[in-house]
Amino acid sequence: MLVSLRTQSPTLVKLPSSLTQEQLEKWASTLLTSPFPSALPLSSSQLTLDKPGRYLIYALNSSCELEIEIKVPQTEVLVLAAYWGKGEERYSFHLEEGFHYPSCRSLVRAVSILEGAAKFSYQTTIQAKSKATNISAQQENYNLILSPKAEVETQPFLEINNGQLSCSHSSITASLDEEKLNFLLSRSLTPPQAKELLIKEILYTLEGRFKEFFGGE
Amino acid sequence: MKTTFQLAKGLTEETIRQIWQRKKEPQWMLEFRLRAFQIFQKLPLPKWGPDLSQINFEEFSYYQEVTESRPRSWKDIPQEIKATYEQLGLPEAEQRFLAGIATQAESQILYENLRRQLEKKGVIFLSIDEGLKKHPQLFRRYFASVISPADNKLAALNSAAWSGGSFIYIPPGVKISQPIQAYFLINIPSVGQFERTLIIVDEGAELNYIEGCSAPLYHQSSLHAGVVEVIVKAGAKMRYTTIQNWSKNVYNLTTQRAKVHQNATMEWIDGNIGSRITMKYPCCLLVGEGAKGYVLSLSFASRGQHHDTGAKMFHLAANTSSRVISKSISLEGGHSSYRGLVHIAPKAANSKSSVSCDALILDPQSRSDTYPTMRIKNPKSLMRHEATVSVLDKKKLNYLMSRGLSRTEAEGLLVTSFAAPITQQIPLEYASELNKLIKLEMEASVG
Numbered sequence: 001m002l003v004s005l006r007t008q009s010p011t012l013v014k015l016p017s018s019l020t021q022e023q024l025e026k027w028a029s030t031l032l033t034s035p036f037p038s039a040l041p042l043s044s045s046q047l048t049l050d051k052p053g054r055y056l057i058y059a060l061n062s063s064c065e066l067e068i069e070i071k072v073p074q075t076e077v078l079v080l081a082a083y084w085g086k087g088e089e090r091y092s093f094h095l096e097e098g099f100h101y102p103s104c105r106s107l108v109r110a111v112s113i114l115e116g117a118a119k120f121s122y123q124t125t126i127q128a129k130s131k132a133t134n135i136s137a138q139q140e141n142y143n144l145i146l147s148p149k150a151e152v153e154t155q156p157f158l159e160i161n162n163g164q165l166s167c168s169h170s171s172i173t174a175s176l177d178e179e180k181l182n183f184l185l186s187r188s189l190t191p192p193q194a195k196e197l198l199i200k201e202i203l204y205t206l207e208g209r210f211k212e213f214f215g216g217e
Numbered sequence: 218m219k220t221t222f223q224l225a226k227g228l229t230e231e232t233i234r235q236i237w238q239r240k241k242e243p244q245w246m247l248e249f250r251l252r253a254f255q256i257f258q259k260l261p262l263p264k265w266g267p268d269l270s271q272i273n274f275e276e277f278s279y280y281q282e283v284t285e286s287r288p289r290s291w292k293d294i295p296q297e298i299k300a301t302y303e304q305l306g307l308p309e310a311e312q313r314f315l316a317g318i319a320t321q322a323e324s325q326i327l328y329e330n331l332r333r334q335l336e337k338k339g340v341i342f343l344s345i346d347e348g349l350k351k352h353p354q355l356f357r358r359y360f361a362s363v364i365s366p367a368d369n370k371l372a373a374l375n376s377a378a379w380s381g382g383s384f385i386y387i388p389p390g391v392k393i394s395q396p397i398q399a400y401f402l403i404n405i406p407s408v409g410q411f412e413r414t415l416i417i418v419d420e421g422a423e424l425n426y427i428e429g430c431s432a433p434l435y436h437q438s439s440l441h442a443g444v445v446e447v448i449v450k451a452g453a454k455m456r457y458t459t460i461q462n463w464s465k466n467v468y469n470l471t472t473q474r475a476k477v478h479q480n481a482t483m484e485w486i487d488g489n490i491g492s493r494i495t496m497k498y499p500c501c502l503l504v505g506e507g508a509k510g511y512v513l514s515l516s517f518a519s520r521g522q523h524h525d526t527g528a529k530m531f532h533l534a535a536n537t538s539s540r541v542i543s544k545s546i547s548l549e550g551g552h553s554s555y556r557g558l559v560h561i562a563p564k565a566a567n568s569k570s571s572v573s574c575d576a577l578i579l580d581p582q583s584r585s586d587t588y589p590t591m592r593i594k595n596p597k598s599l600m601r602h603e604a605t606v607s608v609l610d611k612k613k614l615n616y617l618m619s620r621g622l623s624r625t626e627a628e629g630l631l632v633t634s635f636a637a638p639i640t641q642q643i644p645l646e647y648a649s650e651l652n653k654l655i656k657l658e659m660e661a662s663v664g
Contacts, residue, residue, distance in 0.1 A: 154602070
């Protein structure tokens with residue numbers, strides 16, 4: 001039974017230029033369970049990407065304070081983060097992403113599950129400079145609050161300085177979906193089993209996003 | 218427009234005493250104004266948002282009067298004011314209808330025919346100065362109950378130097394079917410516009426209020442620091458629509474807030490076309506169970522303009538809901554920013570909030586920012602936010618041009634359809650005026 005999330009401090013992985021379907025599935029399934037072999041822990045809060053390629057940055061149950069400058073065209077960056085806070089735990093995900101050159105793509109997805117009196121702060125800024133045309137930048141944030149004392153603060157910011165790109169962000173904060181919960185209970189799952197399944201649904205969206213982003217789906 | 222009385226520039230305690238004396242207000246209002254002035258002197262300007270460093274509060278005159286006597290019919294309206302209605306592009310029939318509204322020009326009310334019709338239903342629709350004099354207890358009970366002078370520097374300035382505005386009270390159960398409208402004009406350079414509006418919609422009542430602002434272009438900067446307070450009592454409904462088209466040297470820094478009680482509904486519809494800088498964040502305090510708040514905001518920023526607009530929703534009771542839809546368009550170097558706050562308090566169980574911000578950037582010189590903040594402190598609530606920034610769809614543009622439209626016409630059509638979710642919510646005559654204004658701005662940008 002899934003009762004917690006492992007801890008992974010912010011880590012950078014450079015992916016091969018192409019992956020077979022099998023490799024994609026294998027990489028995705030590793031995300032939540034064990035570290036990638038070629039992963040590089042990020043020692044600094046500032047990261048400059050100056051070589052084109054495909055990058056994954058991810059963090060699990062580890063607060064993240066990061067400034068990413070994408071200073072080269074033809075670059076793809078996927079940022080994934082998941083937090084499962086219990087008791088009095090405090091987590092924050094603060095990210096600034098700056099695009100300086102054209103033809104880049106980025107997706108940021110951060111999810112949190114908060115129990116007890118846990119708190120989560122999500123703050124991201126996407127900045128697109130004037131030369132950063134043909135950019136596609138998306139941010140997604142999903143927060144599940146499971147107790148009366150848990151709190152979330154989200155600030156997804158955009159600062160767009162040119163007229164040739166597409167950016168979006170979304171943020172949802174909610175409790176367990178009652179309809180889904182009742183459906184699972186009606187299928188003879190116990191409340192803890194139903195809750196675990198719904199939490200897994202949220203966590204495994206990270207795997208889904210990984211496959212979509214790098215698999216071209 | 219003939220000015221019959223104007224105070225010297227700058228704001229001092231003596232200026233405030235002169236305003237108080239000129240208006241023949243009660244003693245408590247003088248104490249309120251002086252207290253607010255002290256707060257104004259202590260508070261700083263906000264460090265976030267547009268650059269307000271160019272504002273010199275000593276360069277403005279804080280009170281003036283335009284005519285000595287009140288006109289009794291349309292033919293008595295000064296020709297200059299009629300000419301302003303023409304500039305707004307209003308047809309004659311509408312001008313005559315609008316002549317029934319209370320129009321504020323340089324802090325003085327000129328016309329109030331509609332007021333008399335509404336009085337028969339027990340509705341109070343007065344200038345705020347008259348409201349203070351004729352309904353002192355009702356006025357004092359609600360005045361500054363939603364926005365205190367300490368709220369921010371511009372609210373403190375308004376509280377010290379306020380002049381002109383509307384005072385409206387709708388009795389319980391009274392539903393006003395036609396919109397009540399008012400226009401505010403700035404026609405003199407270096408004039409500050411500090412209208413204060415106070416609206417109380419009592420239990421089960423309904424009101425639709427529209428204000429539009431217009432000003433000719435002057436070289437010296439003008440300041441508009443308005444305050445709008447709305448109280449919507451249990452079961453009542455209120456819609457407050459603003460179409461702002463100040464000339465592009467005006468600083469438009471307005472505080473708008475509504476206190477929404479049990480099962481009541483408040484809608485802010487906010488259209489910002491003009492002004493050099495606008496900072497406006499219509500706010501709903503959802504204090505009663507089942508209260509609902511809506512903000513529909515449209516911003517159009519072209520060369521030299523910075524619109525920093527948005528919405529604030531405070532869910533302070535259970536089963537409250539809010540919806541914010543923001544659309545902004547930036548072109549020719551214009552700068553639009555959405556700045557919003559949704560706060561769901563621990564007691565606000567089963568509350569729902571949804572925010573959508575869409576921004577359209579029409580050229581590489583323009584800019585769009587989005588700064589939403591969501592604070593969720595209740596586990597049984599739902600908060601949803603989404604935002605997009607995009608350019609005009611090239612496929613749609615090419616299609617329209619292939620059907621014989623010029624590029625400007627095609628762009629204008631796509632922009633007005635982008636703004637449609639907002640413009641469809643306002644009365645037709647305002648929607649067509651708004652669409653016309655947008656079209657004129659786009660044609661001007663193409664040259």
